[in-house]
Amino acid sequence: xxxxxxxxxxxxxxxxxxxxxxxxxxxxxxxxxxxxxxxxxxxxxxxxxxxxxxxxxxxxxxxxxxxxxxxxxxxxxxxxxxxxxxxxxxxxxxxxxxxxxxxxxxxxxxxxxxxxxxxxxxxxxxxxxxxxxxxxxxxxxxxxxxxxxxxxxxxxxxxxxxxxxxxxxxxxxxxxxxxxxxxxxxxxxxxxxxxxxxxxxxxxxxxxxxxxxxxxxxxxxxxxxxxxxxxxxxxxxxxxxxxxxxxxxxxxxxxxxxxxxxxxxxxxxxxxxxxxxxxxxxxxxxxxxxxxxxxxxxxxxxxxxxxxxxxxxxxxxxxxxxxxxxxxxxxxxxxxxxxxxxxxxxxxxxxxxxxxxxxxxxxxxxxxxxxxxxxxxxxxxxxxxxxxxxxxxxxxxxxxx
Numbered sequence: 274x275x276x277x278x279x280x281x282x283x284x285x286x287x288x289x290x291x292x293x294x295x296x297x298x299x300x301x302x303x304x305x306x307x308x309x310x311x312x313x314x315x316x317x318x319x320x321x322x323x324x325x326x327x328x329x330x331x332x333x334x335x336x337x338x339x340x341x342x343x344x345x346x347x348x349x350x351x352x353x354x355x356x357x358x359x360x361x362x363x364x365x366x367x368x369x370x371x372x373x374x375x376x377x378x379x380x381x382x383x384x385x386x387x388x389x390x391x392x393x394x395x396x397x398x399x400x401x402x403x404x405x406x407x408x409x410x411x412x413x414x415x416x417x418x419x420x421x422x423x424x425x426x427x428x429x430x431x432x433x434x435x436x437x438x439x440x441x442x443x444x445x446x447x448x449x450x451x452x453x454x455x456x457x458x459x460x461x462x463x464x465x466x467x468x469x470x471x472x473x474x475x476x477x478x479x480x481x482x483x484x485x486x487x488x489x490x491x492x493x494x495x496x497x498x499x500x501x502x503x504x505x506x507x508x509x510x511x512x513x514x515x516x517x518x519x520x521x522x523x524x525x526x527x528x529x530x531x532x533x534x535x536x537x538x539x540x541x542x543x544x545x546x547x548x549x550x551x552x553x554x555x556x557x558x559x560x561x562x563x564x565x566x567x568x569x570x571x572x573x574x575x576x577x578x579x580x581x582x583x584x585x586x587x588x589x590x591x592x593x594x595x596x597x598x599x600x601x602x603x604x605x606x607x608x609x610x611x612x613x614x615x616x617x618x619x620x621x622x623x624x625x626x627x628x629x630x631x632x633x634x635x636x637x638x639x640x641x642x643x644x645x646x647x648x649x650x651x652x653x654x655x656x657x658x659x660x661x662x663x664x665x666x667x668x669x670x671x672x673x674x
Contacts, residue, residue: 297450299427320640327633341618432531484619509632575656
């Protein structure tokens with residue numbers, strides 16, 4: 274397993290502290306999805322809440338990509354984690370006061386989306402500088418493994434907490450989890466950016482466009498971003514509407530939702546472990562499994578439409594979580610290794626925008642289709658359309674060598 278980055282004390286300290294906050298984040302996501310379903314019983318509202326959490330990425334991540342290339346990202350990360358903890362604490366207080374309404378829930382989802390979107394490019398710019406440059410592939414693999422282990426533990430914990438102490442008290446615990454990386458980062462000093470001279474700062478939007486131009490002019494990076502969007506649009510359309518599948522179709526309640534979300538996390542963790550144990554990513558090369566995953570993800574979404582038992586649905590969701598994660602890690606590694614430090618914040622801001630923005634679009638489209646035609650036809654439609662699109666894009670990519 275590629276564990277070299279763990280030899281760096283700063284990276285090791287940060288990754289463990291981040292794991293606690295990410296567990297809180299994923300538990301909170303389950304709790305919010307459950308509250309959306311309980312408050313309204315509407316699949317469309319569940320999809321809308323997920324969409325509102327993701328849509329700020331389309332606007333905030335690119336802007337904070339520029340910020341990440343300009344500022345001290347350690348300090349910026351401390352501020353963003355602090356804001357997340359304060360916002361979550363206020364929301365928990367509202368729930369404890371039994372004052373929660375659908376508009377307030379939607380507003381909180383939007384606010385946390387803004388904070389998360391601001392944090393993401395800073396986190397992606399920060400983590401490679403907590404270990405030596407030659408350990409970048411290890412940093413990417415371990416960061417992805419950490420993220421996906423939390424997807425396994427956090428959702429299961431969220432479902433268990435709802436069942437044991439109720440959603441409001443559970444939210445108090447998730448709010449507290451954001452304090453841990455704040456304390457860890459307070460004592461860290463990341464290494465400087467790459468040895469190459471940084472370009473002179475220009476206008477804010479000029480720098481943003483320079484970063485996007487830098488990414489899109491590189492065929493490998495451009496292709497990786499397109500494939501990221503297809504995978505996220507397909508995979509997140511299902512994973513963000515799991516409350517409808519777990520409770521609306523199979524009537525398994527919060528425990529069933531936690532189990533199903535944890536199954537997706539188990540698949541994701543397995544994929545991350547596989548990636549960490551495999552050979553290091555070679556710069557400039559699409560590994561054979563990547564293009565296969567681009568096709569497999571939408572096919573699994575379409576296949577879910579034919580599932581009629583909870584056990585089989587859990588199996589498909591597990592495979593889906595693993596496939597989406599393997600694809601995302603591989604593509605993120607390709608992009609990270611193909612760009613210079615001084616463009617990293619902006620390029621990874623663009624990557625995040627496409628990844629999370631496509632997931633948001635998938636969630637809201639799936640929610641709307643479920644309300645109009647039912648869950649199985651919605652899954653079949655999205656899965657088959659994106660399978661066709663994936664095939665076309667892969668053929669174009671291979672044709673151009």
